Amino acid sequence: MCTPRSTFLAEDFIISCGTVTFDPKLERYLIIVRVTPMQGGAISHDYFLPEGRKRIDETLLDCALRSTYEVTGISVDSALLPVHTNAPPLPVEDMVQINTRMNGHGESVEKSSVNPVETSREDWWLREDNILDSNTSDVHMSEEASHEPIAVTQRINSSNHLEQTFWFGAQAESSKYPCPSWEQFQLHQNGSVERTLPIWVTWERAVDNLSRESDKDVMRYMDDLVAINNVVM
Numbered sequence: 001m002c003t004p005r006s007t008f009l010a011e012d013f014i015i016s017c018g019t020v021t022f023d024p025k026l027e028r029y030l031i032i033v034r035v036t037p038m039q040g041g042a043i044s045h046d047y048f049l050p051e052g053r054k055r056i057d058e059t060l061l062d063c064a065l066r067s068t069y070e071v072t073g074i075s076v077d078s079a080l081l082p083v084h085t086n087a088p089p090l091p092v093e094d095m096v097q098i099n100t101r102m103n104g105h106g107e108s109v110e111k112s113s114v115n116p117v118e119t120s121r122e123d124w125w126l127r128e129d130n131i132l133d134s135n136t137s138d139v140h141m142s143e144e145a146s147h148e149p150i151a152v153t154q155r156i157n158s159s160n161h162l163e164q165t166f167w168f169g170a171q172a173e174s175s176k177y178p179c180p181s182w183e184q185f186q187l188h189q190n191g192s193v194e195r196t197l198p199i200w201v202t203w204e205r206a207v208d209n210l211s212r213e214s215d216k217d218v219m220r221y222m223d224d225l226v227a228i229n230n231v232v233m
Helices: 060-072 092-103 182-187 203-209 213-229
Strands: 013-023 028-037 043-048 051-053 151-156 162-171 195-201
Touching (some): 013 213, 195 203, 203 213
Parallel strands (some): 013 162
Antiparallel strands (some): 151 162
Protein backbone atom coordinates (compact mmCIF):
# COMPACT_ATOMS: atom_id res chain seq x y z
CA MET A 1 0.00 0.00 0.00
CA CYS A 2 1.39 3.40 -1.01
CA THR A 3 1.76 5.84 1.90
CA PRO A 4 0.90 9.48 1.04
CA ARG A 5 3.80 11.90 1.29
CA SER A 6 3.74 14.15 4.35
CA THR A 7 6.83 16.26 3.61
CA PHE A 8 7.47 18.35 0.50
CA LEU A 9 10.75 20.23 0.18
CA ALA A 10 10.93 23.64 -1.49
CA GLU A 11 11.62 22.19 -4.93
CA ASP A 12 8.68 19.80 -4.60
CA PHE A 13 5.78 22.21 -4.09
CA ILE A 14 4.21 25.16 -5.89
CA ILE A 15 2.26 27.97 -4.20
CA SER A 16 -0.39 29.91 -6.09
CA CYS A 17 -2.98 32.43 -4.94
CA GLY A 18 -6.26 33.60 -6.40
CA THR A 19 -9.45 35.49 -5.65
CA VAL A 20 -13.17 34.99 -5.68
CA THR A 21 -14.21 38.50 -6.71
CA PHE A 22 -17.75 39.71 -6.07
CA ASP A 23 -19.63 42.80 -7.24
CA PRO A 24 -22.08 43.48 -4.38
CA LYS A 25 -24.05 46.06 -6.38
CA LEU A 26 -24.93 43.87 -9.36
CA GLU A 27 -24.39 40.53 -7.57
CA ARG A 28 -21.94 39.20 -10.14
CA TYR A 29 -18.78 37.11 -9.80
CA LEU A 30 -15.60 37.42 -11.84
CA ILE A 31 -14.37 34.27 -13.60
CA ILE A 32 -12.14 33.64 -16.60
CA VAL A 33 -12.87 31.54 -19.67
CA ARG A 34 -10.19 29.93 -21.81
CA VAL A 35 -11.29 29.62 -25.42
CA THR A 36 -9.44 26.95 -27.42
CA PRO A 37 -10.13 26.38 -31.15
CA MET A 38 -10.40 22.69 -32.05
CA GLN A 39 -10.19 20.78 -35.31
CA GLY A 40 -13.19 21.05 -37.58
CA GLY A 41 -14.08 24.54 -36.37
CA ALA A 42 -15.21 23.46 -32.91
CA ILE A 43 -14.37 25.58 -29.86
CA SER A 44 -13.50 24.33 -26.38
CA HIS A 45 -14.34 26.40 -23.30
CA ASP A 46 -12.83 26.02 -19.84
CA TYR A 47 -13.88 28.19 -16.89
CA PHE A 48 -11.72 29.01 -13.87
CA LEU A 49 -11.28 31.40 -10.96
CA PRO A 50 -8.36 33.81 -11.53
CA GLU A 51 -5.09 32.75 -9.90
CA GLY A 52 -1.32 32.92 -10.39
CA ARG A 53 2.03 31.69 -9.12
CA LYS A 54 3.47 33.32 -5.99
CA ARG A 55 6.69 35.29 -6.42
CA ILE A 56 9.66 35.12 -4.05
CA ASP A 57 9.01 37.01 -0.77
CA GLU A 58 5.55 38.08 -1.96
CA THR A 59 2.73 37.81 0.58
CA LEU A 60 -0.16 35.48 -0.18
CA LEU A 61 -2.71 38.30 -0.33
CA ASP A 62 -0.52 40.48 -2.56
CA CYS A 63 -0.04 37.52 -4.88
CA ALA A 64 -3.80 36.95 -5.10
CA LEU A 65 -4.57 40.58 -5.95
CA ARG A 66 -1.69 40.91 -8.42
CA SER A 67 -2.50 37.64 -10.16
CA THR A 68 -6.14 38.60 -10.55
CA TYR A 69 -5.11 41.88 -12.18
CA GLU A 70 -2.62 40.18 -14.51
CA VAL A 71 -5.12 37.53 -15.60
CA THR A 72 -8.19 39.75 -15.95
CA GLY A 73 -6.92 43.34 -16.25
CA ILE A 74 -9.19 44.24 -13.32
CA SER A 75 -7.88 45.83 -10.13
CA VAL A 76 -9.75 44.28 -7.21
CA ASP A 77 -9.78 45.04 -3.49
CA SER A 78 -9.48 42.53 -0.69
CA ALA A 79 -12.88 41.96 0.94
CA LEU A 80 -13.29 42.08 4.72
CA LEU A 81 -15.21 38.88 5.45
CA PRO A 82 -16.26 36.84 8.53
CA VAL A 83 -13.89 33.99 7.67
CA HIS A 84 -14.17 30.98 9.99
CA THR A 85 -10.45 30.75 10.70
CA ASN A 86 -8.39 28.90 13.29
CA ALA A 87 -5.66 31.55 13.07
CA PRO A 88 -5.04 33.20 16.47
CA PRO A 89 -5.63 36.96 16.76
CA LEU A 90 -2.74 39.40 16.67
CA PRO A 91 -1.20 40.42 20.01
CA VAL A 92 -2.46 43.78 21.22
CA GLU A 93 0.89 45.49 20.62
CA ASP A 94 0.93 44.32 16.99
CA MET A 95 -2.63 45.54 16.46
CA VAL A 96 -1.68 48.98 17.78
CA GLN A 97 1.28 49.11 15.42
CA ILE A 98 -0.87 48.16 12.43
CA ASN A 99 -3.61 50.64 13.33
CA THR A 100 -1.00 53.36 13.80
CA ARG A 101 0.46 52.69 10.37
CA MET A 102 -2.92 52.43 8.62
CA ASN A 103 -4.40 55.53 10.28
CA GLY A 104 -1.32 57.64 9.62
CA HIS A 105 -0.80 58.67 13.24
CA GLY A 106 2.67 59.83 14.15
CA GLU A 107 2.67 58.18 17.56
CA SER A 108 4.87 55.11 17.64
CA VAL A 109 4.05 51.90 19.42
CA GLU A 110 6.68 52.64 22.05
CA LYS A 111 4.90 55.92 22.91
CA SER A 112 1.44 54.39 22.98
CA SER A 113 -0.44 53.34 26.10
CA VAL A 114 0.20 49.69 25.32
CA ASN A 115 3.31 48.30 26.97
CA PRO A 116 5.05 45.62 24.93
CA VAL A 117 5.64 42.33 26.72
CA GLU A 118 9.24 42.13 27.87
CA THR A 119 10.79 38.68 28.00
CA SER A 120 14.30 37.37 27.79
CA ARG A 121 15.52 34.59 25.54
CA GLU A 122 15.67 32.35 28.60
CA ASP A 123 12.05 32.68 29.70
CA TRP A 124 10.08 33.31 26.51
CA TRP A 125 8.95 29.69 26.45
CA LEU A 126 7.39 30.10 29.91
CA ARG A 127 4.97 32.76 28.72
CA GLU A 128 1.36 31.68 29.02
CA ASP A 129 0.54 32.84 25.49
CA ASN A 130 3.30 30.63 24.09
CA ILE A 131 1.83 27.36 25.39
CA LEU A 132 0.41 25.28 22.56
CA ASP A 133 -2.44 22.88 23.22
CA SER A 134 -2.24 19.79 21.03
CA ASN A 135 -5.94 19.15 21.56
CA THR A 136 -7.44 20.74 18.44
CA SER A 137 -10.94 20.56 19.90
CA ASP A 138 -9.94 23.40 22.25
CA VAL A 139 -8.89 25.71 19.40
CA HIS A 140 -11.03 28.84 19.31
CA MET A 141 -12.42 29.48 15.86
CA SER A 142 -12.63 33.17 15.08
CA GLU A 143 -15.53 34.58 13.06
CA GLU A 144 -14.39 38.20 13.16
CA ALA A 145 -14.11 39.99 9.83
CA SER A 146 -10.62 39.64 8.38
CA HIS A 147 -8.61 39.38 5.18
CA GLU A 148 -7.58 35.79 5.87
CA PRO A 149 -7.68 33.16 3.08
CA ILE A 150 -11.16 31.72 2.69
CA ALA A 151 -9.91 28.36 1.37
CA VAL A 152 -6.90 26.40 0.19
CA THR A 153 -7.00 23.76 -2.53
CA GLN A 154 -4.27 21.29 -3.40
CA ARG A 155 -3.40 18.52 -5.81
CA ILE A 156 -0.44 16.45 -6.97
CA ASN A 157 0.38 17.35 -10.57
CA SER A 158 1.78 15.13 -13.31
CA SER A 159 5.35 16.01 -12.22
CA ASN A 160 4.59 14.79 -8.68
CA HIS A 161 4.72 18.34 -7.33
CA LEU A 162 2.29 19.48 -4.66
CA GLU A 163 0.30 22.44 -5.97
CA GLN A 164 -1.40 24.54 -3.30
CA THR A 165 -3.64 27.50 -4.06
CA PHE A 166 -4.72 29.99 -1.39
CA TRP A 167 -8.01 31.75 -2.13
CA PHE A 168 -9.04 35.20 -0.91
CA GLY A 169 -12.32 37.05 -1.07
CA ALA A 170 -12.22 40.25 -3.14
CA GLN A 171 -14.62 42.84 -4.50
CA ALA A 172 -14.86 45.19 -7.48
CA GLU A 173 -17.48 47.09 -9.45
CA SER A 174 -18.24 45.33 -12.72
CA SER A 175 -19.68 48.54 -14.19
CA LYS A 176 -16.20 50.11 -14.15
CA TYR A 177 -14.64 47.44 -16.36
CA PRO A 178 -15.57 46.55 -19.98
CA CYS A 179 -15.78 42.81 -19.40
CA PRO A 180 -18.47 40.95 -21.30
CA SER A 181 -21.43 39.44 -19.54
CA TRP A 182 -22.28 35.79 -20.05
CA GLU A 183 -24.80 36.70 -22.75
CA GLN A 184 -22.32 38.96 -24.58
CA PHE A 185 -19.65 36.29 -24.44
CA GLN A 186 -21.98 33.72 -25.95
CA LEU A 187 -22.62 36.05 -28.90
CA HIS A 188 -18.92 36.71 -29.60
CA GLN A 189 -17.20 33.41 -28.86
CA ASN A 190 -16.18 32.61 -32.43
CA GLY A 191 -12.55 32.85 -33.47
CA SER A 192 -9.49 30.87 -34.46
CA VAL A 193 -7.08 32.16 -31.78
CA GLU A 194 -6.72 30.70 -28.30
CA ARG A 195 -7.41 33.37 -25.71
CA THR A 196 -8.44 33.94 -22.11
CA LEU A 197 -11.22 36.37 -21.25
CA PRO A 198 -12.65 37.69 -17.96
CA ILE A 199 -16.44 37.66 -17.68
CA TRP A 200 -18.96 38.66 -15.01
CA VAL A 201 -21.56 36.01 -14.22
CA THR A 202 -24.17 35.18 -11.62
CA TRP A 203 -23.28 32.77 -8.82
CA GLU A 204 -25.50 30.09 -10.34
CA ARG A 205 -23.82 30.45 -13.74
CA ALA A 206 -20.36 30.24 -12.17
CA VAL A 207 -21.10 27.08 -10.18
CA ASP A 208 -22.72 25.44 -13.21
CA ASN A 209 -19.79 26.13 -15.55
CA LEU A 210 -16.55 26.19 -13.53
CA SER A 211 -14.38 23.36 -14.82
CA ARG A 212 -12.88 22.31 -11.47
CA GLU A 213 -14.92 20.92 -8.62
CA SER A 214 -12.52 22.61 -6.19
CA ASP A 215 -13.31 26.02 -7.75
CA LYS A 216 -17.01 25.30 -7.30
CA ASP A 217 -16.48 24.47 -3.61
CA VAL A 218 -14.58 27.72 -3.04
CA MET A 219 -17.29 29.67 -4.88
CA ARG A 220 -20.02 28.15 -2.68
CA TYR A 221 -18.18 29.11 0.50
CA MET A 222 -17.56 32.65 -0.74
CA ASP A 223 -21.26 33.07 -1.47
CA ASP A 224 -22.06 31.96 2.09
CA LEU A 225 -19.63 34.56 3.48
CA VAL A 226 -21.10 37.29 1.30
CA ALA A 227 -24.60 36.43 2.49
CA ILE A 228 -23.48 36.57 6.13
CA ASN A 229 -21.49 39.75 5.78
CA ASN A 230 -23.79 41.62 3.38
CA VAL A 231 -20.76 43.27 1.77
CA VAL A 232 -21.18 46.97 1.00
CA MET A 233 -18.58 48.77 -1.08
